[in-house]
Amino acid sequence: MAAIENIVMAAYTVIALILALAGWRSFHHTGSRKVLLLAIGFTIILLKGVFLSVGLFVLPAWERLFVPSLVLDLAVLLVFYLGVIRQTS
Amino acid sequence: MQVKTLAPILISLLLMGTLTPGAAAATEDDDAWQRDARRIEVDAQSDRVLLESVRDSALGTDRVTLEMHRADARIIHRFTATQEDGSIAQTETTLRLVALIEHRSPAGGHYGPGSEVVQRHTLDTLQPGTLHIQRSGDSYRLAIDYSVPDRRDDLAGVRLPDGTLSIGLTLAESLRPIAGQAVRPTEARLDVRMDRYPFQASDTRFALEYALESDAPLTAGADHRDAILVTAAPYQSYIAWDDEARLGLLRAEVGITLLSRLDETNGQSALLYVSAPQGVQIEHAQTLGTMRITGLGGTIVDLFTRGDPLVYGGVLLVTLLAIGIPVARRLREEG
Numbered sequence: 385m386a387a388i389e390n391i392v393m394a395a396y397t398v399i400a401l402i403l404a405l406a407g408w409r410s411f412h413h414t415g416s417r418k419v420l421l422l423a424i425g426f427t428i429i430l431l432k433g434v435f436l437s438v439g440l441f442v443l444p445a446w447e448r449l450f451v452p453s454l455v456l457d458l459a460v461l462l463v464f465y466l467g468v469i470r471q472t473s
Numbered sequence: 474m475q476v477k478t479l480a481p482i483l484i485s486l487l488l489m490g491t492l493t494p495g496a497a498a499a500t501e502d503d504d505a506w507q508r509d510a511r512r513i514e515v516d517a518q519s520d521r522v523l524l525e526s527v528r529d530s531a532l533g534t535d536r537v538t539l540e541m542h543r544a545d546a547r548i549i550h551r552f553t554a555t556q557e558d559g560s561i562a563q564t565e566t567t568l569r570l571v572a573l574i575e576h577r578s579p580a581g582g583h584y585g586p587g588s589e590v591v592q593r594h595t596l597d598t599l600q601p602g603t604l605h606i607q608r609s610g611d612s613y614r615l616a617i618d619y620s621v622p623d624r625r626d627d628l629a630g631v632r633l634p635d636g637t638l639s640i641g642l643t644l645a646e647s648l649r650p651i652a653g654q655a656v657r658p659t660e661a662r663l664d665v666r667m668d669r670y671p672f673q674a675s676d677t678r679f680a681l682e683y684a685l686e687s688d689a690p691l692t693a694g695a696d697h698r699d700a701i702l703v704t705a706a707p708y709q710s711y712i713a714w715d716d717e718a719r720l721g722l723l724r725a726e727v728g729i730t731l732l733s734r735l736d737e738t739n740g741q742s743a744l745l746y747v748s749a750p751q752g753v754q755i756e757h758a759q760t761l762g763t764m765r766i767t768g769l770g771g772t773i774v775d776l777f778t779r780g781d782p783l784v785y786g787g788v789l790l791v792t793l794l795a796i797g798i799p800v801a802r803r804l805r806e807e808g
Contacts, residue, residue: 390781394788402793402800409804441780 393440397433404430421467425460432456503765506532507657510647513613515606520544522604522615524644526658537763539644539661541615543604545596546570546640548663552710552763564703564710564763567686570596570640570665573621574680575672576748583728584680584746591677594621599638612645623671636669652758660762667755678728679755683745685712691733691743699729701743710763714745720752727757 407423432453439449509532516523526537535554541547547569554562572595578588599619607614621636643651643662651662670679685691687703687710700713717724728748749755 387781387784389779390784391788394785395792398789398792399796402797406800406804437785440785441782446779 389440389446393433393437397430397437400426400430400433418467421463425463425467428456428460428463432460503532506765507659507762508648509533509658511537511658513611513644513646515613517606520604522606524613524615524642524661526644526646528658533765535763537644537659537661539615539642539761541604541617541642543601543617546601546617546619548642548761550661550710550712550761552705552708554708562705562708563688564705564708565688566703566710566712566761567684568663568712568759568761569684569686570681571684571744572596572682573638573667573670574682574746575670575674575677576680577674577677578728578748582678582748582750583730584678584682584748585730586732591673592671610645610649611647612643612649612651614641614643616641621667621670623669633671634669636667636671639666639668640664641666654758654760656760657762659764660760662758662760664756664758669753670751670755672751675751678748678750679752680746680748681757683747685743685745687741690741693731701731701745707766708763709766710761712759712761714747714759715757718747718749719754719756720750721754723752725750725752 404423404426407419407426411419411423435456436446436449436453439446443449509528509530511526511528514525514527516525521540521542523541524539526539528535533554535552538549538551538553540549540551542549547567550564550566550568552562552564556562572593574584574593575591576584576588577591578584596619599621602618602620605614605616607616617640619638619640621638623633623635641664643656643664644660645651645656646658648655648657650656652664654662656662665681667679672679685701689703689705692702692704693700699716700711703710714727714729716726716729718727728746730746730748732744732746733742747757749757
């Protein structure tokens with residue numbers, strides 16, 4: 385069971401890193417506000433990955449991070465809502 | 474998808490396949506070893522009885538010795554195994570019921586250093602009866618009673634009858650139910666029953682005080698949370714207590730307090746207190762046994778976190794190569 389958690393967290397964090405870097409690069413080229421919000425969203429996902437990965441090695445009760453990670457997910461959803469759903473000028 | 478994009482992914486997947494299988498070793502009880510039938514021999518003397526349970530089969534050669542002493546109800550549990558290389562693994566644990574305690578304790582009812590002792594009967598002050606051996610099929614039971622004097626008088630000035638402390642130890646040659654619990658041949662079942670304890674107040678609880686000693690440091694079980702372990706790799710002997718006491722037809726959760734005399738005795742000595750509510754009849758049981766740990770030999774290490782650097786780092790690298798390279802190439806092509 386512990387092995388699958390390590391596998392998922394490592395893959396999650398790296399993919400989030402790649403998407404965040406791609407998002408910021410894209411914003412640098414386009415200057416688009418929507419792309420900025422997308423890059424911010426991926427960065428928050430990356431932060432969540434780092435946060436959970438550190439917890440994997442530091443905290444015996446890893447499940448305590450469940451609520452804080454949900455808070456980060458909420459932040460991502462809010463950012464994506466602002467970037468994708470809501471009308472931007 | 475082009476070949477040059479597919480190749481890193483395929484190589485990475487192959488690498489991932491080599492990482493996971495051996496990444497997490499696990500320990501597990503050898504259940505078949507515990508259930509394997511044994512042969513019991515009895516050696517009875519006036520002051521003690523010895524039960525010797527031996528097994529010499531394809532699963533191993535070992536001996537469990539249980540010794541019960543009449544004077545102080547001391548139980549000595551020894552496990553000796555001859556390993557494949559000829560070396561001997563041995564554990565020895567002594568469990569002794571020291572005292573019966575009536576106490577008042579803070580909320581929760583656990584007996585401990587902060588409890589008020591209303592009265593305490595030490596076993597060396599109680600008169601022991603005869604140490605009996607009872608045989609039923611392939612199981613043997615050692616039993617002894619102690620009289621617990623009741624010094625109270627009832628309202629009419631009549632002396633009340635003494636209480637009785639009964640201690641029983643059961644060992645069987647094959648797997649069988651003992652008092653509703655499946656007991657393996659590598660295990661002995663210790664039952665302690667107190668009838669008509671002379672409580673002096675109505676707001677108190679009853680506690681059994683045990684002294685534990687072993688020839689190796691005592692540790693609390695991780696998987697066996699209600700147990701104390703003594704390790705002689707690859708074997709672990711344990712004393713596991715029931716989390717409930719029987720009060721006649723009712724059951725009540727017991728409070729457990731374990732005090733380890735770590736500094737004085739290198740962790741090889743401890744005091745165990747089992748606390749239960751009042752009752753006309755109070756019964757509690759423990760299991761003394763040995764298990765064989767397969768998988769990891771030597772010291773059993775508790776992993777406090779789930780982090781596995783090898784697996785995490787490996788997947789990190791593999792994913793970075795598998796996805797990062799194609800993405801970087803694509804972004805570079807797009808300029």
